[in-house]
Amino acid sequence: MKVELLLVVFVFAGCGGAPDAPVVSAPTVRTYAIQVQHPRRVGDRWHVVADDESSVRTSARVADAPAPVDSSKVTHVHGEGTVVVGELQPNGRSPLRDETTIDELWTTLDLGAKQVLAPPGAHVVVERAAKKADALVTVDGVPASQAVRDAIDPLFSLTTYTGPSDDEVFGSTVPQSIGGEWAINQSLAEKSLIATDVVAAPGAVTGSTKLVGVQSIDGIDCLELESKMTVGGLVSIGSLPPGSTIQSAAIDVALHLLVPVDEARGVTRSEMTMTMKGSFTVPSPRGPVLVNLESVKRAHSMYRAAGSIR
Secondary structure, eight states: OOOOOOOEEOOBSSTTOOBOOOEEOOOOOOOBOOOOSOOOOTTEEEEEEEEEEEEEEEEEEETTOSSOEEEEEEEEEEEEEEEEEEEEOTTSSSEEEEEEEEEEEEEEETTOOOEEOSOTTOEEEEEOBSSGGGOEEEETTEEOOHHHHHHHHHHHOSBOOOSOOHHHHHOOSSOBOTTOEEEOOHHHHHHHHHHTTEEEOTTOEEEEEEEEEEEEETTEEEEEEEEEEEEOSEEEETTSOTTOEEEEEEEEEEEEEEEESSTTSOEEEEEEEEEEEEEEEEOOTTSOEEEEEEEEEEEEEEEEEEEEOO
16 A cells, blocks of 8 residues: 655745745545445356355253253365356346356365365356255256255355345445444344344344455455444344244354455455354254354355456
8 A cells, every 4th residue: 555655845935044834735545445245247257265164052951851962063165166157146246147167165074074075177057046945056967965055055155135235234435544444334234134034123233344454465456354243132033943932142243355456356355254142942842942052154265356258
């Protein structure tokens, strides 16, 4: 980042005269337009490396049980390849259909051995839908196994999205200088959660975004952004079994982004950590089960432009 030096101009009144008071110009501080979400276009070709790590611990107790049953699960999904955007969703930002030529696609469970889900060179086509179960996923023209679908979803999502954009929630409507910090759009953040089947009490979503600085990736200047969001007072979560009730639940999200200063330059990097803690009552044949849950999800991705087929 270049910052102009403070310019001091001395003006003398005649030869040999005493100097007047110095005239000081205001320093020029560079500002940057903030674009959180890099838009996709049909024909774009990207090389992507993505990882999703999830750790879940639960303690479940049936009403008449003498002690709770504790369990834990750690999963890691890794995907790498070249993706071509075939069709956009109605929002005009996100892919509806794309095809990835796989370099690596594997998963591990509880830090065990890698399970390879698709060989190098395989072609994975994803056509997203409003419901995950309705999404179409094929590997070399054959319907994908459930294991492949389960791996693709956290990396690249199997569902369409109709809520506000990341720019509307986390971005800024005015240019920002280094160190600038602004609040997230609370009402739109609540709407974005609703679009993913999560409902929070009004006013329970808070957070901010900060422009930390400028970093270079492969010679491309990128804005470094840090966002944080807290979601308290969760009212409903669509993934819970029917008949469940929420005793208490909260989500904390930390997001670290590197996005190009020049939107035309194709590189983005994101790191997201989401922590959830909650207590739920879940129905079962033996009666209500009290479940205490703590989960941590860490997602990392790097996209580099790899040309276009337009």
